[in-house]
Amino acid sequence: MKRNRWFKWIAAAGFAVVLGVLAAPGAQALTVNAFVVSQTCVNGDIVSVKLSATVQPNVQVRYRWDFTNNGSFDTTANTNPTVTRRYFDERRITARVVAIRPNGTRAFDTVTFMTRRCGGGGG
Amino acid sequence: MNHRIVAIAVTAAFASGLVVGHYASPRELKVSRQGFERSSQPIAVASTASPNLDIPQTGSVEVSTSSTAESMIAAIQNAAAHPANRHLYAELSNSVNALDPGKIPPLINAVQGVPNQRERNIFMSMLISRWAEADPPAALAYVQAKNGGAEKNGLLSSVVTTWAKQNAEAAYNWASGLPVGQGRDDAMQTVLSQWAATDPERAASAALALPQGTIRDQAIAELSQQWAEKDPRAAVVWAEKLEAGNAEHQILPAVLSTWAQNEPDAVAAYVTSLASGEAKDRAVAAITRELASSDPRTALSWIEKLPDETMRQGAIEPLVSQWSQSDPQEAAKFALDHSTGEVLQNLLATISYEWAQTDPSGAFAWAQSLSDATSREAIVPGVVSALAEENPRSAAEMISQLSGDTQLIAAGSLISQWASNDPQAASAWAASLAQGEARDQLFANLVSSWAKTDSSGAEAWLNSLTSDSSRDAAVSAFATRIASVDPQLAVQWAATISEPRARDSEIEAAIESWFEVDPAKASAWLASSGLPDEVKVHFLPSRG
Numbered sequence: 001m002k003r004n005r006w007f008k009w010i011a012a013a014g015f016a017v018v019l020g021v022l023a024a025p026g027a028q029a030l031t032v033n034a035f036v037v038s039q040t041c042v043n044g045d046i047v048s049v050k051l052s053a054t055v056q057p058n059v060q061v062r063y064r065w066d067f068t069n070n071g072s073f074d075t076t077a078n079t080n081p082t083v084t085r086r087y088f089d090e091r092r093i094t095a096r097v098v099a100i101r102p103n104g105t106r107a108f109d110t111v112t113f114m115t116r117r118c119g120g121g122g123g
Numbered sequence: 124m125n126h127r128i129v130a131i132a133v134t135a136a137f138a139s140g141l142v143v144g145h146y147a148s149p150r151e152l153k154v155s156r157q158g159f160e161r162s163s164q165p166i167a168v169a170s171t172a173s174p175n176l177d178i179p180q181t182g183s184v185e186v187s188t189s190s191t192a193e194s195m196i197a198a199i200q201n202a203a204a205h206p207a208n209r210h211l212y213a214e215l216s217n218s219v220n221a222l223d224p225g226k227i228p229p230l231i232n233a234v235q236g237v238p239n240q241r242e243r244n245i246f247m248s249m250l251i252s253r254w255a256e257a258d259p260p261a262a263l264a265y266v267q268a269k270n271g272g273a274e275k276n277g278l279l280s281s282v283v284t285t286w287a288k289q290n291a292e293a294a295y296n297w298a299s300g301l302p303v304g305q306g307r308d309d310a311m312q313t314v315l316s317q318w319a320a321t322d323p324e325r326a327a328s329a330a331l332a333l334p335q336g337t338i339r340d341q342a343i344a345e346l347s348q349q350w351a352e353k354d355p356r357a358a359v360v361w362a363e364k365l366e367a368g369n370a371e372h373q374i375l376p377a378v379l380s381t382w383a384q385n386e387p388d389a390v391a392a393y394v395t396s397l398a399s400g401e402a403k404d405r406a407v408a409a410i411t412r413e414l415a416s417s418d419p420r421t422a423l424s425w426i427e428k429l430p431d432e433t434m435r436q437g438a439i440e441p442l443v444s445q446w447s448q449s450d451p452q453e454a455a456k457f458a459l460d461h462s463t464g465e466v467l468q469n470l471l472a473t474i475s476y477e478w479a480q481t482d483p484s485g486a487f488a489w490a491q492s493l494s495d496a497t498s499r500e501a502i503v504p505g506v507v508s509a510l511a512e513e514n515p516r517s518a519a520e521m522i523s524q525l526s527g528d529t530q531l532i533a534a535g536s537l538i539s540q541w542a543s544n545d546p547q548a549a550s551a552w553a554a555s556l557a558q559g560e561a562r563d564q565l566f567a568n569l570v571s572s573w574a575k576t577d578s579s580g581a582e583a584w585l586n587s588l589t590s591d592s593s594r595d596a597a598v599s600a601f602a603t604r605i606a607s608v609d610p611q612l613a614v615q616w617a618a619t620i621s622e623p624r625a626r627d628s629e630i631e632a633a634i635e636s637w638f639e640v641d642p643a644k645a646s647a648w649l650a651s652s653g654l655p656d657e658v659k660v661h662f663l664p665s666r667g
Contacts (some may be wrong), residue, residue, distance in 0.1 A: 033539035035568040037531045038560070050528065052504070054536035056543065058512045060476045078465070079472035080501035082532055092603070092632050111571070112603045114628060 031056050032063075032099040034111035037082065041118030045089045049115060052082040053097045055107065061099040069094040069110060089118040195222065196233045199246050203237050212245075219249045224257030231265070244274060248281045255285035259294070276309065283310050287317035294318075295329055308338045312345075319346035323353065327361060331371075340373075347374050351381035358382070359393070366402055375402065376409030383410045384417070387425050395430055407434050408441040415445035419453070422446075436466075443470050447477035455489060468501055475502045479509035487521055496529075504533040508540060515541045519552050531561055538565050542572035549573075550584055558593065566593040567600035574604045582616075590621045602629050610637030611648065618654070630654065634662055 037050040055061050062077035067085045075083060077100055087093055094112040198218060202211045222230075227250050234250065237243040254262040259282060266278045287294040294314045301307035311333065318326035326346050333339040350358040355378065362378040365371035383390040390410060397403040407429075414422035419442065426438040439462070446454035451474055458470035471493070478486035483506060490502040503525065511518035515537060522533045541549035546569070553569050556562045573581040585601060588594040598620050606613040610633055617629035637645035649659055 031543075033543070033572055035535045035539050035571070036564060037528065037535050038564065050532075052532050052535055054504070054508050054539050056512070056540060058476075058479075058505075058509045060473065079469045082500065082504070090628065113567075114599065114603070114625075114632070117624065 030059065030061070030099065030101060030105055030107040032061075032097060032107040032109045034095065034097040034109040036111060036113050039116045041089070041116065042086060043119075045118055046086050047089045047115045047118055048084055048086050049093070049113075050082060050084045051095055051097075051111065053099065053109065054081065055099045059101060061101050064098050064100070066096040066098075067093075069096045073098065087115045089115050091115045195219070195226070195230050199230070199234060199237070203239065203242050203246070206239070206242060215246075216249060219253050222250075222253055224254050227254045228265070240274070244277055247274070247278055251278050252281045252285045255282040256289065259286040259289070263297070276306075279306070280309065280313055283313045284317060287314040288321070291318035291321060291326070311338060312342055315342045315346055316349070319349040320353075323350035323358070324361065331365075343371075343374060344377055347378050348381050351378040352385075355382035355386070372402070372405060376406045379406050380409045380413035383414055383425070387414070387421075388428070391425060391428055395434070399433070403434070404437050407438050411438040411441040412445045415442050416449075419446040419449070423457075439466075440470065440473060444473045444477060447474045448481075451478035451482075451486070452489070468498065471498055471502050472505060475506050476509070479506045483510040483517075491524075496527075500527075500529045500532060503529050504536045507533040508536045511537045511540050515545070515548070515552075531564070534561070534565055535568050538569045539572045542569050543576060546573045546577065546580060546584070558591065563593045563596035566597035570597040571600045571604050574601055578605060585616070592622070595620045595622050595625055599625060599629050602633055606633045606636040607640075610634070610640055610645070613637075614648075627655075627658065630658065631661070634658075638662065 032053050032055045034051065034053045037052050039050075040048045042048050051065065053063055060079070062079055063075075063081045063083075064073040064077050065075045065083050065085075066073045067083075068074075074085075081097070081099075085095070092112065092114050094110050096108060096110045099107045195218060198211075198215050202208070202215045205211050231247065231250050231254075234243060234246045237246060251262055251266065254265070262282045263279075263286075266275060266282055269275045269278070283294055283298070286297075291314060295311075295318065298307060298310040298314050301310060315326050315330050318329065323346060327343070327350065330339060330342040330346055333342065347358060347362065350361070358378045359375070359382065362371075362375040366375045379390055379394065394403060394406050394410065397406065411422050411426060414425055422438075422442050422445070426435055426442060429435050429438065443454050443458055446457070454477075455471070455474050458467060458474060462470055475486050475490055478489065486506045486509070487503070490499060490506050493499045493502065507518045507521050510521065518533075518537050522530055522537060525533055538549055538553060541552070549569055550573075553562065553565045556565065570581050570585065573584070581601060585594070585598055588597065598616050602613040602617040605616075613633035614630055614637060617626060617633045620626035620629055634645060634649060637648075646663060649662055652659075
């Protein structure tokens with residue numbers, strides 16, 4: 001009985017250690033969230049879309065964007081996550097971002113959105 | 124009144140006299156004896172113990188170098204009774220060092236009776252180390268037979284340290300045979316550290332033979348530093364071989380960093396001679412960081428002496444990064460004065476990141492004061508994100524002080540982070556904002572992040588919203604997010620969008636997805652749905 005109690009304590013301590021390790025910033029897996037900041041009609045049926053991203057945990061990374069999710073990154077690696085891209089209006093777009101840590105670790109995310117309608121034209 | 128003052132003065136003088144007298148006069152020693160008597164283990168051990176194992180009543184004791192067990196025990200007791208008397212401890216240490224190792228076991232037993240654990244550990248460590256000098260296996264066996272705990276670990280470290288000083292290879296072989304675990308790791312580190320002092324090359328080979336992991340990395344880092352302090356050129360030759368082997372990229376930069384502290388010019392000449400490539404870049408960065416951690420200006424003057432412009436440029440970011448940790452304002456001033464364009468943007472990002480780790484408010488104030496709008500837009504959201512990780516409500520407060528795109532980006536970052544940790548709180552904050560395009564976009568970003576981890580929670584929140592443009596944006600984002608996994612649900616949600624054109628657009632997109640996944644089911648559902656005929660016609664004939 002007493003032994004069982006010890007096992008419980010040891011198990012609890014072990015679990016706490018595991019939780020502590022997982023909670024440590026260095027151990028936490030990198031995730032990136034891509035999002036749309038704003039959409040502005042430029043002229044005719046062209047929309048300027050501002051995209052950005054944020055990482056968790058908050059570590060220093062560089063971002064690259066693939067504006068059409070075609071597998072080819074369109075920007076060089078930059079510390080500024082925010083980019084602006086022009087699309088036709090009323091289109092469903094998927095953009096992809098990769099966040100790259102100095103040690104090479106990467107995290108990806110996509111953001112899918114409908115570009116706004118501009119100038120009353122139809123898509 | 125005067126009488127009272129005189130009385131107080133006299134009393135105070137008397138009290139002072141008592142205090143001075145108390146501390147200045149020779150005192151009798153009582154405490155330690157009582158301590159020993161209370162101890163659970165008898166102080167007198169073996170047949171040599173006299174019934175009068177006395178704690179001397181003076182502050183000093185004669186200890187001859189040919190100490191007997193009895194006199195050593197007395198010396199230990201005396202030192203224990205006078206914990207503040209360093210002279211006694213030094214005398215005792217000398218005596219222990221001159222001790223016949225054969226006399227140590229009974230002394231160790233005697234020391235068990237010292238009531239103060241800290242003092243007991245000190246005496247035990249002295250005796251065990253002396254024992255280990257003469258007979259390491261016996262000393263080890265004694266320590267290993269003790270019950271576990273900090274005391275045992277400390278003694279084990281004493282034995283292993285002594286053994287490794289005398290015969291590191293034997294100690295290494297012994298440590299290698301220990302079961303895998305913390306004890307083995309500790310012993311290995313102790314051995315390698317000692318070995319590095321006497322034979323760094325062999326210690327390095329032994330460290331490299333360890334299994335991959337933290338212990339190996341730490342051991343290599345420590346011994347390469349020791350070696351570089353002692354004989355940097357030999358350490359560099361060793362590190363070069365490893366670098367050429369393409370497996371150990373961290374060692375050469377570490378060795379060069381240590382060397383640079385003593386001979387910066389020689390190291391500059393050395394790195395200049397390296398072939399261009401990652402190894403050279405890593406070396407320059409590591410040296411810069413090391414120098415900047417002591418004094419950024421020293422690092423800067425080292426960089427300025429580098430003959431190659433590419434090398435100088437490559438060194439700026441590590442310099443600024445390290446500098447930002449100690450003095451971000453000066454680092455920022457340097458970056459703004461010495462760089463432009465993308466290089467400047469990257470340096471400012473580095474500074475804001477380091478600054479926000481320790482002082483998010485200071486970093487925020489600085490970032491907001493940047494004159495260039497592009498820089499502000501790039502930097503401020505990152506600072507807010509750093510704070511949001513710990514305190515999203517404070518980050519929300521910061522965002523309320525911003526305007527324009529900087530505010531939109533920072534708000535988007537916050538909502539994305541917050542939604543993944545506490546979507547309810549994030550949604551309450553978003554709902555508190557004024558209606559408009561910015562709120563619509565935040566609702567969309569919120570539900571998009573929320574649905575990644577908790578689709579039903581996001582649905583429940585959507586169900587709680589009243590019809591307006593923000594709800595439409597959120598529903599649209601939700602339908603988009605789930606269309607590929609549950610197109611039927613996406614269509615159903617899209618049908619609830621209030622703005623007709625946006626609704627049709629979302630429905631069509633969701634149906635499109637559905638037809639890609641399950642055309643038969645999509646057709647059947649669409650045919651019987653209450654959607655407008657033009658939508659049905661658009662999809663059904665061509666799919667039929």
